[in-house]
Amino acid sequence: MRLLSTITLASIFTLSIATAQTTMCFKENHKDMSTIENTNLNGGECNGTKSLTQMKKEGWEVADINITPTNDGKNYIYILKKDEKPTSSIDEAALEQKILQKLEDRKKEEIEIKKQQIYAQKSKSGEKLFKNKCVTCHGEKGELKAKGVSRPINSLNLDDFTLSIRDYNLGTYDRGLAMVMRPYALSMDSNDIKNVYVYLKSINEKEEAKK
Known part of the structure; x- marks a missing residue:
């Protein structure tokens, strides 16, 4: 042609x-x-x-x-x-779900980091209080029976620990050293109790991690 x-x-x-x-x-x-x-x-x-x-x-x-x-x-x-329309092999719904999952995972991670920061702060406050008021009778790790009569406080759960302090304050708990313990109990509020408990728990966790 x-x-x-x-x-x-x-x-x-x-x-x-x-x-x-x-x-x-x-x-x-x-x-x-x-x-x-x-x-x-x-x-x-x-x-x-x-x-x-x-x-x-x-x-x-x-x-x-x-x-x-x-x-x-x-x-x-x-x-x-003629311009070709780009074709995508990515499922938009699956991509959206993946993005949402990542956001959810990030949110959980941020919450966990915040919890760890609060835990560390409580442990630090609890350590200071414990070493100032408790270590002489209860031992470095709360492992001693104070004067040979109390329970090792590092073996108590938070409820037992809280109830013991409360009962010392009310005068309804005495294993033989209530008069010695009551002034310390009266000086502790609920935050102090939790902080000391967290500190003792952190010591146990470190010991377990070493094992």
Whole structure:
């Protein structure tokens, strides 16, 4: 075909390989330039059934055009390009769920870090109080029976520890040293009790970790 001599076979091949969304349509010896856009073009995606106007409606754009005069009119060659919509293999719902899960995990992690910070702060406060008021009778780790009569306080749970301090304050608990213990008990509020308990618990946890 004479028309195709204006474009080398190599360049056509390159266009075809570069993208599946590139096509070439043409019209030979068209006489009226004002009607070319509404005239069905041959070749490529036009295939003799679609005009340039129709191709544009389908999302095609003119990337290049070659117009060559002939004895009977003009030859028109259009290089048309259509942008491909990006395809994604990612399930949007799954992606959204993954993001939400990460946010939830981060929230849990932040809460856990905050708990650890509070725990460490309580332990530090409890250590100070314990060493100032308790260590002489109850031992470095709360492991001693004070004066040989009390229970080792490091073996008490928080409820037992709290009730013991309360009962010392009320005068309803006495294992033989209530008069010695009561002034210390009266000086401790609920936060002090929890802090000392946390400190003793932290010592036990460190011992377990070493084992």
